[in-house]
Amino acid sequence: MIVTVIAVIFLLSIVVGRFLLDEGRIATNLTIRNAPPSFDHLFGTDWLGRDMFTRTIMGLSLSMGVGLIGAIGSASIALILGMAAATMGKMVDRMISWLIDLFLSVPHLVTLILIAFTLGGGFKGIVIGIALTHWPSLARVIRAEVMQIRSAEFVQVSQKMGKSRWFIAVQHIFPHLIPQVLVGFLLLFPHAILHEAAVTFLGLGLSPHEPAIGIILSESMKYLSSGMWWLAFFPGLCLLIVVRTFDTIGENLRMLIDPTRAHD
Amino acid sequence: MSILEVEDLSISFKQYTRGLKQKHHHVITSLNVTLEAGEILAVVGASGSGKSLLAHAILGILPSNASMSGTIKYAGDELTAARQMALRGKEIALVPQSVNYLDPLMRVGAQVRTSVKQGDAALAQRKVFERYHLQSDVENMYPFQLSGGMARRTLLSTAMVSEANVIIADEPTPGLDPVVILEALHDFRELADNGCAVMLITHDIESALKIADKIAVFYAGTTVEVAPVDDFFGNGEALRHPYSKALWRALPQNDFVPIRGSQPHPSALPAGCLFEPRCEKVTLECRQARPEMRNLRNGMVRCIHAT
Amino acid sequence: MRKGLNRHIGIFLLLKSVRMATLLVAICFISFLLIKNSPIDPIQAYIGADLLKVGPEQREKIAEYWGLDQPVMVQFFNWGSALLTGDLGTSMIYRRPVAEIISERFLNSFVLMITAWLLSGIIGFAMGVISAMKKDTWVDKFIKWYCYTLASTPTFWLGLLMLIVFAVWLGWFPIGLGVPAGVLAEDVTIADRINHLILPAITLSVVGVANVALHTRQKLIDVLASDYVLFARARGEYGFGLFWRHGLRNVALPAITLQFAAFSELFGGAVLAEQVFSYPGLGQATVEAGLRGDVPLLLGLVICSALFVFIGNLIADLIYYVLDPRIREGRMI
Numbered sequence: 001m002i003v004t005v006i007a008v009i010f011l012l013s014i015v016v017g018r019f020l021l022d023e024g025r026i027a028t029n030l031t032i033r034n035a036p037p038s039f040d041h042l043f044g045t046d047w048l049g050r051d052m053f054t055r056t057i058m059g060l061s062l063s064m065g066v067g068l069i070g071a072i073g074s075a076s077i078a079l080i081l082g083m084a085a086a087t088m089g090k091m092v093d094r095m096i097s098w099l100i101d102l103f104l105s106v107p108h109l110v111t112l113i114l115i116a117f118t119l120g121g122g123f124k125g126i127v128i129g130i131a132l133t134h135w136p137s138l139a140r141v142i143r144a145e146v147m148q149i150r151s152a153e154f155v156q157v158s159q160k161m162g163k164s165r166w167f168i169a170v171q172h173i174f175p176h177l178i179p180q181v182l183v184g185f186l187l188l189f190p191h192a193i194l195h196e197a198a199v200t201f202l203g204l205g206l207s208p209h210e211p212a213i214g215i216i217l218s219e220s221m222k223y224l225s226s227g228m229w230w231l232a233f234f235p236g237l238c239l240l241i242v243v244r245t246f247d248t249i250g251e252n253l254r255m256l257i258d259p260t261r262a263h264d
Numbered sequence: 265m266s267i268l269e270v271e272d273l274s275i276s277f278k279q280y281t282r283g284l285k286q287k288h289h290h291v292i293t294s295l296n297v298t299l300e301a302g303e304i305l306a307v308v309g310a311s312g313s314g315k316s317l318l319a320h321a322i323l324g325i326l327p328s329n330a331s332m333s334g335t336i337k338y339a340g341d342e343l344t345a346a347r348q349m350a351l352r353g354k355e356i357a358l359v360p361q362s363v364n365y366l367d368p369l370m371r372v373g374a375q376v377r378t379s380v381k382q383g384d385a386a387l388a389q390r391k392v393f394e395r396y397h398l399q400s401d402v403e404n405m406y407p408f409q410l411s412g413g414m415a416r417r418t419l420l421s422t423a424m425v426s427e428a429n430v431i432i433a434d435e436p437t438p439g440l441d442p443v444v445i446l447e448a449l450h451d452f453r454e455l456a457d458n459g460c461a462v463m464l465i466t467h468d469i470e471s472a473l474k475i476a477d478k479i480a481v482f483y484a485g486t487t488v489e490v491a492p493v494d495d496f497f498g499n500g501e502a503l504r505h506p507y508s509k510a511l512w513r514a515l516p517q518n519d520f521v522p523i524r525g526s527q528p529h530p531s532a533l534p535a536g537c538l539f540e541p542r543c544e545k546v547t548l549e550c551r552q553a554r555p556e557m558r559n560l561r562n563g564m565v566r567c568i569h570a571t
Numbered sequence: 572m573r574k575g576l577n578r579h580i581g582i583f584l585l586l587k588s589v590r591m592a593t594l595l596v597a598i599c600f601i602s603f604l605l606i607k608n609s610p611i612d613p614i615q616a617y618i619g620a621d622l623l624k625v626g627p628e629q630r631e632k633i634a635e636y637w638g639l640d641q642p643v644m645v646q647f648f649n650w651g652s653a654l655l656t657g658d659l660g661t662s663m664i665y666r667r668p669v670a671e672i673i674s675e676r677f678l679n680s681f682v683l684m685i686t687a688w689l690l691s692g693i694i695g696f697a698m699g700v701i702s703a704m705k706k707d708t709w710v711d712k713f714i715k716w717y718c719y720t721l722a723s724t725p726t727f728w729l730g731l732l733m734l735i736v737f738a739v740w741l742g743w744f745p746i747g748l749g750v751p752a753g754v755l756a757e758d759v760t761i762a763d764r765i766n767h768l769i770l771p772a773i774t775l776s777v778v779g780v781a782n783v784a785l786h787t788r789q790k791l792i793d794v795l796a797s798d799y800v801l802f803a804r805a806r807g808e809y810g811f812g813l814f815w816r817h818g819l820r821n822v823a824l825p826a827i828t829l830q831f832a833a834f835s836e837l838f839g840g841a842v843l844a845e846q847v848f849s850y851p852g853l854g855q856a857t858v859e860a861g862l863r864g865d866v867p868l869l870l871g872l873v874i875c876s877a878l879f880v881f882i883g884n885l886i887a888d889l890i891y892y893v894l895d896p897r898i899r900e901g902r903m904i
Contacts (some may be wrong), residue, residue, distance in 0.1 A: 353807025
């Protein structure tokens with residue numbers, strides 16, 4: 001519980017921190033370029049004299065934003081398809097399971113590259129790519145959950161009493177799904193962030209003008225051989241901590257909601 | 265001298281409830297039984313009364329979150345953890361209840377052979393299979409391929425080949441058809457007649473009565489009565505404890521009267537006699553202290569009113 | 572009995588192949604449509620920097636040469652029928668047949684992936700076993716923490732760290748490039764290749780252990796709490812012998828299956844590692860094809876990666892089919 005609270009505070013501070021940071025710190029300032037980490041510049045500066053700490057925080061909040069939109073999209077797809085598979089008959093169920101197989105049969109990263117390529121890269125490509133690649137496992141969970149609720153006694157009774165499908169879905173099934181969807185969403189969120197960073201790193205995601213973490217890391221590659229390790233080390237470490245934090249929050253919430261399945 | 269003596273055995277489980285609060289579940293409370301060579305002791309009681317844990321405690325294979333007090337003696341000497349480790353599978357053998365106790369990915373012949381402690385394992389396994397009428401192709405089967413009767417005989421075989429002196433059978437006849445049950449009971453009788461001490465843990469009193477020498481009646485984690493098998497007749501008037509009498513009368517071929525109430529949960533045991541909340545003869549005294557086990561008419565009982 | 576088994580496997584394989592075929596056709600079709608609708612102009616991608624020198628007539632000729640002037644469905648049909656004869660087209664950036672590039676690069680990637688796959692499988696399995704045997708001790712807690720952290724680690728960042736430490740600071744390995752620059756392909760020795768393989772392989776293995784380790788840990792904990800292990804202990808088995816006889820077999824089967832089913836993540840990891848270490852494999856080719864709009868190569872690589880994943884899944888299923896007696900012999904009774 002304490003861990004979760006600290007984690008939430010940490011993540012909030014990144015989001016809020018973005019607005020508190022001085023934009024001037026990322027302006028080109030050639031007099032302080034290539035400075036290793038110091039008290040003035042916690043994460044050092046880059047070859048243009050920009051403060052890496054400020055760049056990292058901005059990059060993280062951007063990545064979290066992209067990940068958030070992508071993950072919401074993905075969770076929505078999962079919710080719709082999972083419910084459809086469970087309620088709309090055998091044919092639809094089979095089609096959706098085939099669709100899941102289809103998305104699982106190409107490596108995520110390749111699918112992401114393909115979608116990013118189709119949409120010409122940039123913000124749109126990466127968000128749609130993430131939304132389209134991360135839904136299958138959550139869709140399966142939702143499908144199983146809906147199946148279980150549908151066979152529950154209170155739903156059976158409700159059906160016998162002549163309540164409409166719509167009424168049952170809204171009154172009985174949906175409220176039970178909310179915690180599952182929430183946890184599922186929280187668990188796929190860190191993956192979304194990681195994949196966003198990866199695709200951007202490869203050069204197929206956000207454009208080089210955005211201060212994204214993937215861009216920072218891919219730029220740092222050019223300067224590795226000159227020994228500027230801080231360019232890659234701190235931004236990546238921060239990304240790792242953010243992803244790990246979301247994962248912890250998601251896992252803890254899952255344990256809270258469903259203690260029996262906590263060890264899966 | 266008794267080959268196995270269990271004195272004052274208590275087993276409890278630690279469980280963490282919300283936060284760091286610990287809760288103790290007393291699954292077995294001050295239990296006493298003794299086992300003689302050449303004799304079958306049937307431990308009978310409703311399911312959930314902690315009977316299996318008795319077997320696990322004797323073998324020293326309790327789960328790690330269980331704590332145990334009291335003493336268990338084998339052939340007069342205390343069974344320490346080290347001694348249990350040395351003796352289990354050699355001198356004390358377990359016959360478990362179902363095919364789930366066999367490794368699902370190992371052929372059953374190989375599993376029986378690992379129980380052989382001395383001599384030619386393959387020969388011993390073949391001999392025991394022959395003795396229990398298991399075809400020679402059974403040894404190459406996997407557990408999931410065995411029928412209920414075959415599984416039972418295989419499990420018995422593992423105990424047989426170990427040449428143990430004490431055999432503890434934990435519900436060895438669940439869900440089997442009557443013919444197979446009868447066959448199983450004969451096998452146990454035969455083992456006892458050959459000098460083994462057999463502890464038959466079961467909820468099936470009728471079957472137990474057919475072959476056992478003594479019956480220990482188990483209730484809420486303790487033995488309330490140990491009686492010779494001959495005392496189970498008529499309306500149970502020869503029995504000592506109110507629970508034994510009620511249990512006997514609850515059998516279909518007797519009065520078929522159910523016992524009111526239900527067994528207390530291990531986390532909420534009554535302070536006095538464990539049977540007190542359901543007992544018809546309950547007095548104020550019963551509620552104050554747990555009665556001790558005492559000798560009575562060639563048996564033992566844990567009730568202050570018993571005569 | 573043998574004959575029956577073979578027939579069952581035959582039917583099983585057939586069903587799987589039919590399913591895979593429908594999926595592959597769909598993948599081809601969807602990928603084709605996606606790529607055709609991309610804003611990137613394939614002609615421009617082909618011509619590259621010479622665009623200004625090319626007049627409209629020449630453009631049309633090139634479009635005709637590539638068949639780009641025909642309707643999309645016809646293009647797909649042409650491409651699909653060529654695909655069936657093994658002709659994947661010609662790469663625009665390499666100006667060589669796609670099939671040739673893929674087969675050459677696949678070998679490089681395969682060496683990388685198989686090394687990482689074996690290493691991560693063995694180390695991950697061992698870690699899971701140790702963790703489960705020492706459940707709730709600090710060893711277990713450390714391994715669990717490590718695995719969860721690794722699962723959150725960006726592969727490419729780990730690769731960058733490896734580069735910083737081993738190539739820049741220690742100078743043990745070259746920075747990038749699958750083969751040394753300026754050396755002809757024929758002159759590259761095996762030692763050179765291995766030298767370039769080590770860092771990406773280690774990076775991929777380090778990330779890859781998490782999944783197997785956590786899965787094996789949970790599985791072994793379940794097995795150790797099972798009735799049959801209890802009974803084995805009651806028969807006097809203990810310690811390593813007990814694990815060897817009853818734990819290993821029951822845990823190894825799902826672990827191996829999981830490793831094969833993880834081909835998809837392995838491929839994704841390889842794409843990133845190859846990019847960081849400039850390792851000339853499929854992953855790097857995929858990124859380049861995507862960046863520079865090489866449509867035939869990108870399509871070929873999508874299909875190749877799908878086949879790779881499918882083969883992994885098929886092997887995983889087959890292993891269960893052949894090795895698990897409950898499935899193998901259960902069908903014959």
